Amino acid sequence: MAAAKAENLTLVVHGPGDLRLENYPIPEPGPNEVLLKMHSVGICGSDVHYWQHGRIGDFIVKKPMVLGHEASGTVVKVGSLVKHLKSGDRVAIEPGALREMDEFCKIGRYNLSPSIFFCATPPDDGNLCQFYKHNADFCYKLPDNVTYEEGALIEPLSVGIHACRRAGITLGNKVLVCGAGPIGLVTLIVAKAMGAGQVLVTDLSASRLSKAKEVGADIILQISKESPKEIASKVEDMLGCKPEATIECTGVESAIQSGIYATRAGGTLVLVGLGSEMTTVPLTHASTREVDIKGVFRYCNTWPMAISMLASKAVNVKPLVTHRFPLEKALEAFETARKGTGLKVMLKCDPNDQNP
Amino acid sequence: MAAAKAENLTLVVHGPGDLRLENYPIPEPGPNEVLLKMHSVGICGSDVHYWQHGRIGDFIVKKPMVLGHEASGTVVKVGSLVKHLKSGDRVAIEPGALREMDEFCKIGRYNLSPSIFFCATPPDDGNLCQFYKHNADFCYKLPDNVTYEEGALIEPLSVGIHACRRAGITLGNKVLVCGAGPIGLVTLIVAKAMGAGQVLVTDLSASRLSKAKEVGADIILQISKESPKEIASKVEDMLGCKPEATIECTGVESAIQSGIYATRAGGTLVLVGLGSEMTTVPLTHASTREVDIKGVFRYCNTWPMAISMLASKAVNVKPLVTHRFPLEKALEAFETARKGTGLKVMLKCDPNDQNP
Amino acid sequence: MAAAKAENLTLVVHGPGDLRLENYPIPEPGPNEVLLKMHSVGICGSDVHYWQHGRIGDFIVKKPMVLGHEASGTVVKVGSLVKHLKSGDRVAIEPGALREMDEFCKIGRYNLSPSIFFCATPPDDGNLCQFYKHNADFCYKLPDNVTYEEGALIEPLSVGIHACRRAGITLGNKVLVCGAGPIGLVTLIVAKAMGAGQVLVTDLSASRLSKAKEVGADIILQISKESPKEIASKVEDMLGCKPEATIECTGVESAIQSGIYATRAGGTLVLVGLGSEMTTVPLTHASTREVDIKGVFRYCNTWPMAISMLASKAVNVKPLVTHRFPLEKALEAFETARKGTGLKVMLKCDPNDQNP
């Protein structure tokens, strides 16, 4: 793995506030891996968080870690056992790759596998670099009519897919989405694609809500000082009835509470947002109305359907990208992401192709 | 219930080939019923069949029966116990109305209730008339932005909804729809609305297939003399893989066979089309690949979601209507339907409002 | 409906602490009702609560209310429209009876119908009396080999069925049941009947836990001062792994917390116990492990399966009955129930037949 002169510019976090562009060796793919020339990598809130705080909950950056997990690239080398990919294939990368065939994998919920490899979650390195190797089973060929950036956006889109799937969104559903950050927006987009009748999106920020409108929200509601019960009652008034599903994408306690009050009896509240350790909620109000509360931990089995949706133009995620930077300007890009003025900041890792 | 002079023009089948426009008394709604002034009623293949043959399978026209079950109208009188409707409300009519709270109703599959009332299925009268009373629990208020004709089309649309729901259509699915008659087309429309990636529609008729293209088919395939296995193989080639779901809307044995061969392992074949009593199929091929075979008997719990979809413009069923006739010209309308040149023929029952 | 001298001894709560045995007229069944001669009625915690406090949450006893909702009896008169029952039929009574065919009924979740009639929930009268009329659709014929008391016990058993069904209990599952009151015990019994491999039951009380052992608990755990995390860890040790499902039957905050910590990733926590309005829980711990939290509000569609189970001797609920009193001694019976020394106290309403 020496390759002293190999050019592989890589973005590494060393600890809180300590982000560095370094030159790494180009890795060698194992028998079941592919080596990828990286093209587009989106910056996620968690990347910014590891940079700012050096940790997320119990996941602590103890040794230098490469950031990045919303990514796409081109296959440049193929491991000996890989059959479904070849050099030149454009692929989207699922950042969670199984290490063992455990009980969770066998039942099709591999995202819950405790030993899973996950890009840019300590201690596993991410793919904000120029050359990266990955388990070939978790690289998916992109059709010609899907861009690299769309390929990279499959990662956040997958969170929305998994959330809507767990919410059981179906035809004509009224849906409440709390939060219009990148995750709230992909959730909105997916809910509409699954046939939701009306999606109401809430946020504190007027500009985020106007983005929500742009990507398909039927109704928007700007939150200021209302109590959770007041929000629930406003939502019911605006939709004409309580929503069958609420998808919470803020992690804020009061939003979770409003989600419980707002959801129709027999409906589902999906928790995507991650909040504090303990949360105070009107649990009896949920349970006596059989409002199910379901969490989302990343996703599984989403890349193939996301690619199919993108290829058929059933969803449009392009408006989510508000900024682009070449990999060399990664620190500037992270500064932009940290400020939160835009939505999705894309890093372009291939100096010869900075197209979307 | 006398009302000798009351004007209630009604289309009645008396036996095979014997269709008459007659004057019926205006009925009086019971405590849980509403009286409706009918507006738009679509002609269904089954209406034509009762007229031509006086029966469908074991359902035999033994006494004069009013035809029509794809209908919408306006409430003009309200039974004493009805709370959710009032005079003037524009409503769509679900033609199947429960007579008793049996085991099927209690579990939410009321379409299977053996004692259900169903418009224009012997011995129950339909609603191709000017004034009609119906169980208020099965009349659904239309929002202002949904037309009467859309309201009437909820009936066939419901077959498509129930079929797609039973098929488990989800995001990005590849779907095969056999047959591009009215039922195949609503199924296609619903599959797309539920997020299907690519829908391939087959038919014998080029004109029906071009209508399929018009309402959203991604791929069309005209069938001529191919064997079921050849069709399956063509479908796989055209979609790039086997479809996760096949929805059979012809009732033809060879199409059912091709549906089994075509569907992906672990997928679902939904049978909407009604064929002969005994069918010869490659059942072991289905069962060893765990391709589930599920039938569809009408629908249940579809009107609210259909109204929500129509109101939000998630689906567009308007292109299905190819002909319109005033109720007075019902026989001419049925002749048109019988010839099968168009798709959906609408009868306009209100002489003062012949708009869609 | 006068019947001045008619003998219909009835147990009525007039307000907190005010319980009276009175003589009511014998009611006349409506067209869709049956009149029942009551046989056995169990005392539920909620009956005791209405007597002690005159309310449960928002349900307030504003006018005298007959208690009792765990009941069985014999048909003595049949309404004009009733077809499936006749005089002399022994029946179990489902206390929740639909008043309208609303959206919840149509989808098969009628327990969520806001207008439902429910015995002994204000303002609806219960059936702790000698003669009682009920919606015939919610009276179920008992086979000869099922006793009246078993028939009455179908009510609490139904809570266990609904809870286990919502928990998705299946073959070989490890299950944690918190609480060994009547509800915890029926849940245990049902979980075993559904094929659970090992059920661990917790309680504070040693005597309740030994009853749990008697009716089938594989493992019991007496709770004293352990923290929720400690309990979760003990449960894992004792079962050899985390349970796939936890069914919480205490309503106590710390038990709910231990349920979240204890349940396996991808599993389900069902909340049967009813606690205070706001609850503080480690929600993120549940959601990032996709432990679904589902409530239970009574039950629906349980009587037929419960009767089938009792008839086939798949479950044995008889050991739950610890005390019996004739209806005349109802106040003594309630005193016994209030003290909580036994489990299920049965009132025998038929002076001529006090058998089980």
Add this chain to the structure above:
Amino acid sequence: MAAAKAENLTLVVHGPGDLRLENYPIPEPGPNEVLLKMHSVGICGSDVHYWQHGRIGDFIVKKPMVLGHEASGTVVKVGSLVKHLKSGDRVAIEPGALREMDEFCKIGRYNLSPSIFFCATPPDDGNLCQFYKHNADFCYKLPDNVTYEEGALIEPLSVGIHACRRAGITLGNKVLVCGAGPIGLVTLIVAKAMGAGQVLVTDLSASRLSKAKEVGADIILQISKESPKEIASKVEDMLGCKPEATIECTGVESAIQSGIYATRAGGTLVLVGLGSEMTTVPLTHASTREVDIKGVFRYCNTWPMAISMLASKAVNVKPLVTHRFPLEKALEAFETARKGTGLKVMLKCDPNDQNP
């Protein structure tokens, strides 16, 4: 892998009618494999079929193949990457072991993976031998209170589990099982363990039906010359209603037909039995009553739950074993199995331990 003198007595089929006991080298486990000293291996109908006919459908014995796939043994050597097993562990073997992480594996339906390795299905060798190596992820540790023979019987039991799971058997269900061969009997056993109220088993053979009674059938029905409709009507009479689920374990066309007629509207017919290529069935009768027809291809995710059930004594499969032979007498054992007088014939591979 030489081991010239190594003693590894192995049962090999060379072609139709050509079955030989040979000495094979003891294999060397790969990094993710374990070497097992085999203990008990049951003879399956398919083993007999490969011996008699040299093929099953498209699976043809083209080179010598070791038979056997219902097996248990003891770990004697552990591959370098194996963590969950160690030498001395008693294990049950799941004969289907994944070769790649394909789409079917990812969604938890790995039995449908087309590249799966499967013991004693050409060209993959089985485990009717003394030493056998297997993918460690598909070897499951047996608790002390589960015997080797119970471990071997998990294979057929798994077919029953998968069938009942796909049938959606739940509390109190009436179930029809067609066929009382080993597969019909394990299906019966599992259905009862899942809470089925009454299971009716049919067969042509009185002796098989009395075995069915012995292992838990509530009702038995000996079939002779009745038409499928007559059988359906007898089943309804005997159960008191139509069964919610029918599980077909014969593969015979007339039994499949009777299964369709017999099953309740809204119920499920599961096809386990494998019949001829084309089958003539009353498909419209199934589809208009929404009787779902679901196949079963082996099983997935059954070993852990089967072990849990066996450990908790929730099921008893021991009565299925009617004959035992030492491996040296394998040909005699196969002759016994071929004659079909008993049920399950066990081969004992460890000369030092011939206990169950």
